[in-house]
Amino acid sequence: MRRAVLTDFDGTITRSDVAEQILDEFAPNGWWDIEALHRQRKIGTRDSLARQFALVHASPEDLLAFVDRAAEIDETFHGFAAFCASEDVRLEIVSEGLDFYVRHLLAKWRIDLPVRTNRTTFEGGRVSIAYPWSDPTCTLCGTCKLRRLFELRVEGFRVAYVGDGHSDLCPAIEADLVFAKAELADLCREEDIAFMPFERFSDVQRGLSAWR
Template identity: 40%
Template sequence: MERWKRGEISSRECLEIECSGVRVSPREMEEFLRHFELDPTFPSFVQYCRKEGIPLYILSDGLDFYIRYLLERYRLEDVPFFSNRLCFSDGRLVPEFPYFIPSCGMCGNCKVAHIRRLRREGDLVVHIGDGLSDRFAAEEADVVFAKGELLEYCQNTGLPCRPFRDFRDVQEALPDLRGREVPEGRGRRCPEVPLLEGARPING
């Protein structure tokens, strides 16, 4: 993980290394995930977006197994998400990368490509993130809500962002963004990323 944070290896390489050292069955993995919870403000945020007609997607450089498990547990399985895949082979974890961009190679799942493909003309793209894997998506988005390592990255690089604690903060801020003009000049780090035409959500 530290080598990835220092930029010595890609997130794909980091995930492959992490998975290679784990031996676990799907059942054992589910038992492990029982101890994890979603942000308790996320379900109501999903309902708000639905009510207001705001498209919502989960973009993750993690693995579909635990994302799907948590969404189903909270009855949010219809929220579309794009992530890497996890397969099990003889007790081994084998990650797959359906949204990998070989010409770049920095991320297992290219969030920038998803944003560019899903963006409609005139859309104001809002990115909500808390990790270092959100940094390229944050530079592509028009408005960024950040905490954790993403907030630290934005502060260190001068990337404009709005600090947040949970999804209530984001929900309270969204009405003021309605009708806001789409700024220019974002996407500075990934100018040549393909659009992943025809890509479907992992759960789509």
């Protein structure tokens, strides 16, 4: 059976959460109250993102200049992507971040992989967000990571999931193998989901080598 890896972007491929870095820099402190509601699972990711980014007033140029300074890649990710290609493991990115910085960073870092993420438009200094990869039966998430996992499974793949946060819980529940760190690791412990801890993609690579 073919293997696939679905991975989160923010805090997983990048060393820290780029959306949170943007909000820290460009939004008033109130964005954190919205984040707290999200982490308590009182509101979904979609609602949380829309309300948080409504607080941001900046041009895309200013935001991307900041992102270029702030975002760091896991330095083992390129090696991991090469490993997946050589092992015939399908590797795809599913992100609850925003396309304007996700695609900018992927191009800058020369990472050419399928990616599903939320779509941003800038109008009059304001950010608005659309959700081309949402699931029509769920209003909580923007990009439905679980939907992509199920699609791959229907195509005959076993699916490993790699992530670090709240928006990774749904796919972690269903995945055949889970790599988790930070909040996702805490959530997996709370929900009794088996996972392999990781810090870098070099750890994920070691874990995948044993998963045949």
